[in-house]
Amino acid sequence: MTERISLTRYLVEQQRDHGRIPPQLRLLLEVVARACKRIALAVNKGELGDVMGTASTENVQGEVQKKLDIIANETLIEANEWGGHLAAMASEEMEGIYVVPNRYPQGEYLLLFDPLDGSSNIDVNVSIGTIFSVLKKPEDHPGVQVGDFLQPGSAQVAAGYCIYGPQTTLVLTVGDGVAMFTLDREQGSFVLTRENIRIPEDTKEFAINMSNMRHWDAPVRRYIDECLAGEEGPRGKNFNMRWIASMVADVHRILMRGGIFMYPWDKREPNKPGKLRLMYEANPMGWLVEQAGGAATNGKERILEVQPTQLHQRVSVILGSKNEVERVTSYHGGI
Ligand SMILES: O=P(O)(O)OC[C@H]1O[C@](O)(COP(=O)(O)O)[C@@H](O)[C@@H]1O
């Protein structure tokens, strides 16, 4: 039997043998993984626990919160606030930043997360997840401000997600490729199941919410029309389609077997650049995809180069197999 490497050992090796991460970052990632394990337990309880259904609150984006959105958010905050590695956190579910209280040791990192991605899938037992991104706090001033978080995705020092699906799987990058860890419930730990994940450069599978077709911009319509034309069309091949409505699950499939994912700007809310959030959805996923040899753009530029101006900023997202992303981006006149 091949020896399984735990997440802890993997991170220790990244720190000690390869010098890729400082000890504080390693410990921070272990705390995040522990919180994800706790969230996985809550997800698995389903109707046996008080975790399903809607809470009576709305988040900053005006979206009705699910009970699990709140549970996941609180679990991540509680697990991380006393760890001593963080200065502050930001979440899809909180309007402002959460500064680590003075009674806890202060750290040098900033953690951003989408505590529960794919909320509409909670009650129907379809894969959901947690997405996270880690930044370093600028050192030029004491204390923490919202502005400290407004760094482009290229400044991330770690990013990942945990998917709660048929298996609970944590996927991580610290800037040296993408590794995947599966939760071994008997051991109670994440074990390394894949390293150096690579996304094929070509694909015959796209993911987009087709019900929005009439609202799309011309370049997106052109790309999808060409895919739908199949063998007889300009692409000369048939395409398959998947749309799970959990970004985490769609991106996971793309990391495993390739594909392109798009949530583009559309005419429903013309003043917003897109639906997905830059800081805790697009940036971590964009970096993971790039680290796996794929590409991630907003149609004009690399997502990782978008300069954020707001914590909850939205962005148009095109990511996945490199050649397809480059094609759609070129239809937009980008890069
Ligand atoms: O329902 P739609 O419009 O297809 O949107 C689905 C998208 O919205 C999201 O669910 C947004 O995430 P949240 O559940 O965290 O709000 C993505 O995960 C997914 O890709």
Ligand SMILES: [Mg+2]
């Ligand atoms: Mg989300």
Ligand SMILES: [Mg+2]
């Ligand atoms: Mg969410």
